[in-house]
Amino acid sequence: LEETAELVRITFPYLGFIALTAYAGALLNAHNRFALPAFTPVLLNLSLIGGALVAIAGWTESEVVTLAWAVLLAGVIQLFVQFPSLVRLKLIPKPSFKHEHEGVRQVGRLLVPAVLAASVGQINALVNTILASTLATGSIAWLYYADRLMELPIGVVAVALGTVMLPHLSRLAAEENAEGFKETMDWGIHLGLLLGLPAAVALYLLAEPMIAVLFMLFDSGAMTPYDARMAGLALELFAAALPGFVLVKVLAPAFFAHQNTQSPFRYAAGAVAVNLVVSLATFQWFGHVGLAWATALSAWAHVFLLYRGLKVQERYHVDAALLRMIWKSIVASILLGAGVWFFLVPLPWLEMTPWIRAVSMLGGAGVAILAYAGVLYLLGTRVGDLMHRV
Numbered sequence: 001l002e003e004t005a006e007l008v009r010i011t012f013p014y015l016g017f018i019a020l021t022a023y024a025g026a027l028l029n030a031h032n033r034f035a036l037p038a039f040t041p042v043l044l045n046l047s048l049i050g051g052a053l054v055a056i057a058g059w060t061e062s063e064v065v066t067l068a069w070a071v072l073l074a075g076v077i078q079l080f081v082q083f084p085s086l087v088r089l090k091l092i093p094k095p096s097f098k099h100e101h102e103g104v105r106q107v108g109r110l111l112v113p114a115v116l117a118a119s120v121g122q123i124n125a126l127v128n129t130i131l132a133s134t135l136a137t138g139s140i141a142w143l144y145y146a147d148r149l150m151e152l153p154i155g156v157v158a159v160a161l162g163t164v165m166l167p168h169l170s171r172l173a174a175e176e177n178a179e180g181f182k183e184t185m186d187w188g189i190h191l192g193l194l195l196g197l198p199a200a201v202a203l204y205l206l207a208e209p210m211i212a213v214l215f216m217l218f219d220s221g222a223m224t225p226y227d228a229r230m231a232g233l234a235l236e237l238f239a240a241a242l243p244g245f246v247l248v249k250v251l252a253p254a255f256f257a258h259q260n261t262q263s264p265f266r267y268a269a270g271a272v273a274v275n276l277v278v279s280l281a282t283f284q285w286f287g288h289v290g291l292a293w294a295t296a297l298s299a300w301a302h303v304f305l306l307y308r309g310l311k312v313q314e315r316y317h318v319d320a321a322l323l324r325m326i327w328k329s330i331v332a333s334i335l336l337g338a339g340v341w342f343f344l345v346p347l348p349w350l351e352m353t354p355w356i357r358a359v360s361m362l363g364g365a366g367v368a369i370l371a372y373a374g375v376l377y378l379l380g381t382r383v384g385d386l387m388h389r390v
Contacts, residue, residue: 003064010068017075024082027091029167036085038160040078047074110261117252117264121245124275124298128291131283138227139288145215145223146207146234146292150242153199158249161188165250169257181257181315186322187388188250193326194386196246197333198372202365203239205340208232209349213361217354225350230288237292244299251306254316263309271302325385332375339371340364 025037051070055063086092099105125147132139165188172181203210212228255264275298282290310316344364349357 007064007068010065011071014071014075017072017079021075021078021082024079024086028082028085028089029163031089031091032167033085033089034164036082038163040081041155043078043081044071044074047071047077106259110259113261113265114256117261117268120248120268120271120298120302123272124295127272127276127279128295131279132288132291135283135287138230142227142231142288143234143291145211145231146238149203149207149210149214149235150238150245153196153203153242154245154249157192157195157199158246161192161246162249162253166253166256169253173257181254184388185250185254185316186319189247189318190322190325190329191386192246192250193243194329194376194381196243197329198336198368200239200242201333201337202340202368203242204236205337205345206361207235207239209344209347209357209361211235212349213354213358217358228350233289234292237289237296241296241299244296244303247303248299248306251303251310254310255306258315260313263313264306267302267305267309270305271298274298274301325381328376328379328381332372332379335375336368336372340368344368 021040025040028034028037047070048067051067051073054060054070055066060066083092099108128143129140132143165184168184169181172184208228208231211223211231212225215223215231216228252264255261275294278294278297279291282293284290286293307318347360349360352360
């Protein structure tokens with residue numbers, strides 16, 4: 001408890017820095033500058049990797065404290081790396097407590113529900129962590145490892161799509177360009193599922209091997225084959241949730257673009273309620289797997305509520321053309337799953353040496369990606385179909 005408290009003291013200021021980083025990124029996105037805000041989170045990874053290397057080298061007394069300081073350093077770097085771009089665009093704001101401007105009041109009205117609507121994942125993770133702390137030793141870690149693998153495609157695909165789509169959807173909504181709005185939504189859903197579905201299939205079928213590849217690479221004994229199996233079970237259900245999380249990140253901006261944060265807030269509350277009810281109903285019997293199951297059901301409940309809300313409000317609906325494109329992604333993902341099942345799943349992953357396991361996974365992933373792209377090509381999907389300009 002004392003060590004955890006000390007780590008919280010060190011990392012807590014990161015919240016302030018990352019909040020200002022997000023604000024700076026929002027300013028740049030509003031001026032169609034997406035590259036730097038999208039790259040900024042990489043700096044956290046680089047800082048953590050650097051801290052881990054310093055810790056492994058034995059240059060500090062405590063490895064975990066070193067990582068905590070790396071988090072704080074990352075917060076500082078992520079904020080100040082955006083300053084030159086803000087200066088060039090003359091976007092460095094002068095702090096002021098004046099709030100008479102209508103825009104300030106409007107942001108204030110929209111902010112709280114928007115924050116809560118965007119916090120479903122964090123709230124669910126907090127609930128699951130609290131419940132997992134009452135289960136078998138290792139349950140929190142198993143969920144955490146599985147969640148890290150799920151968050152990778154979410155960050156690469158879903159968050160990127162939502163970030164790029166929101167400014168354009170906002171402009172199209174302001175211009176009352178309903179056709180352009182629908183085309184942008186179609187593009188986001190198509191691209192999101194085109195990338196999210198195969199990732200979900202791979203994570204489901206290769207859950208245990210992927211856990212072993214990443215977290216048993218150095219064969220330190222900290223993670224055992226039993227841990228890999230337990231984390232793999234959670235990852236299988238998280239994989240089922242992955243396309244849902246992608247769709248949430250695509251559908252929610254449609255509300256925000258119309259300055260509607262109340263509806264997403266209500267739908268988010270419904271998704272949290274689903275997670276809470278299912279978690280409480282299952283965690284005593286199914287352990288950490290029940291908590292992962294609750295996360296999956298919550299994600300798809302959130303998708304259903306968002307889409308239903310858009311349809312009822314006559315903001316957006318899926319048509320036959322989009323369904324045909326989605327069907328191609330589903331067929332290609334099924335064929336990808338069949339190939340993975342026959343050629344990769346039977347391999348004795350846990351019996352391999354760590355480095356042979358890693359090389360085998362990289363090689364199999366490369367072949368699978370090429371095969372998936374080839375199937376899509378045969379089904380008529382072209383690179384030009386993935387491009388969209390508004």
